[in-house]
Amino acid sequence: MKIHEAAENYLETILMLQRRNGTVRSSDIARELGFSKPTVSEYMKGFRMDGYVTVDVDGHISLSPSGLEIAERIYERHVVIAQFLMTLGVDEETAYADSCKIEHDISEKSFRCLQQEYLRRREKLAPSPD
Amino acid sequence: MKIHEAAENYLETILMLQRRNGTVRSSDIARELGFSKPTVSEYMKGFRMDGYVTVDVDGHISLSPSGLEIAERIYERHVVIAQFLMTLGVDEETAYADSCKIEHDISEKSFRCLQQEYLRRREKLAPSPD
DNA sequence: CTGCCTAGTTAGGCACGCCTAATTGCTTTT
DNA sequence: AAAAGCAATTAGGCGTGCCTAACTAGGCAG
Numbered sequence: 001m002k003i004h005e006a007a008e009n010y011l012e013t014i015l016m017l018q019r020r021n022g023t024v025r026s027s028d029i030a031r032e033l034g035f036s037k038p039t040v041s042e043y044m045k046g047f048r049m050d051g052y053v054t055v056d057v058d059g060h061i062s063l064s065p066s067g068l069e070i071a072e073r074i075y076e077r078h079v080v081i082a083q084f085l086m087t088l089g090v091d092e093e094t095a096y097a098d099s100c101k102i103e104h105d106i107s108e109k110s111f112r113c114l115q116q117e118y119l120r121r122r123e124k125l126a127p128s129p130d
Numbered sequence: 131m132k133i134h135e136a137a138e139n140y141l142e143t144i145l146m147l148q149r150r151n152g153t154v155r156s157s158d159i160a161r162e163l164g165f166s167k168p169t170v171s172e173y174m175k176g177f178r179m180d181g182y183v184t185v186d187v188d189g190h191i192s193l194s195p196s197g198l199e200i201a202e203r204i205y206e207r208h209v210v211i212a213q214f215l216m217t218l219g220v221d222e223e224t225a226y227a228d229s230c231k232i233e234h235d236i237s238e239k240s241f242r243c244l245q246q247e248y249l250r251r252r253e254k255l256a257p258s259p260d
Numbered sequence: 261c262t263g264c265c266t267a268g269t270t271a272g273g274c275a276c277g278c279c280t281a282a283t284t285g286c287t288t289t290t
Numbered sequence: 291a292a293a294a295g296c297a298a299t300t301a302g303g304c305g306t307g308c309c310t311a312a313c314t315a316g317g318c319a320g
Contacts, residue, residue: 004195006250006306006307007275025267025268025269026267027267033180035307035308035309036308036309036310037267037268037273038269038270038308038309038310038311039307039308039309040268041269042270042307042308045269059267085240085243088240088243088244088246088247090239090240090243091239094237094240095240097237098235098236098237098240099165100234101236102232105228105232105235106231106232107227108230109221109224110215110220110224110225113215113218113219113220114215116218117218131316134276136276136277138276156297156299157296157298165277165278165279166280166295167298167299168278168279168280168298168299168301169279171298171299171300172277172278172299172300174298189297210288241283261306261320262320263318263319264317264318264319264320265317265318266317266318267314267315267316267317268313268314268315268316269313269314270313270314271310271313271317272311272312273297273310274306274308274309275302275306275309276305276307277304277306277319278303278304278305279303279304279305280295280301281300281301281302282300283299283300283301284294284297284298284300285297285299286295286296286297286298287296288293288294288295288296289292289293289295290291290292290293290294
């Protein structure tokens with residue numbers, strides 16, 4: 001399985017649900033993403049086989065180290081890109097929606113440059129009192 | 131036919147080839163994008179039927195008004211997003227590669243904000259002598 | 261105990277965007 | 291005129307990511 005946009009979104013969603021609810025099952029992911037149960041169930045089978053998640057006897061899904069690494073990378077991008085867009089004057093809803101797409105496309109190089117610019121802008125707008 | 135990423139890329143490519151070479155045929159597009167001729171030929175059939183392009187008896191492809199509108203919109207995004215990334219310190223090659231993906235995802239709102247920021251930055255870096 | 265709800269899975273299907281192989285037809289070369 | 295080359299198309303195929311329908315199995319209410 002190649003990790004492209006769809007896979008990254010599934011992994012990111014698992015991470016978010018885990019942080020939000022403490023525990024994640026296949027049907028939670030389906031609800032969150034608006035997909036059918038079989039779609040998610042099949043996808044999780046692939047993740048299991050490729051070692052991105054583990055599933056216990058009760059159907060609770062956990063990210064493996066490799067799955068977690070990807071999920072955290074995407075989640076960081078999600079937040080930083082959205083925050084950055086907001087410093088340009090984009091409303092929160094649009095910023096998050098756009099970030100959700102851009103996060104999968106942008107290279108590491110561009111992301112780091114964008115992150116640096118975001119930090120500079122944040123500093124200017126609300127200088128920390130250090 | 132819904133105009134998503136693939137369609138936008140085809141239309142943008144037609145515009146670029148037209149500007150570069152004056153004339154565009156199906157096989158030029160295939161060469162430019164690295165796709166097979168049948169793939170492009172089939173796609174053009176869809177474009178013809180949906181009125182995004184016209185094709186003359188010699189196989190020369192022209193954008194219709196609706197096709198041109200989309201192509202120009204995407205092309206503008208392509209350039210602006212890449213230039214913007216370069217103002218953040220991203221190298222040209224990476225900037226253009228990333229822009230090529232982001233151009234399809236970003237909302238009009240975010241794009242306009244980003245464009246304004248780009249113009250401000252360009253002004254700062256090389257103020258026009260007006 | 262029976263019926264119902266929920267979770268998960270299996271089976272089969274569909275649209276999209278790409279592919280190769282093979283055909284048609286035009287143009288150019290010799 | 292035959293061969294070679296190039297453009298375009300038709301036919302058939304494949305992976306991805308989604309779907310519905312139908313089944314299994316557990317938990318819980320009446």
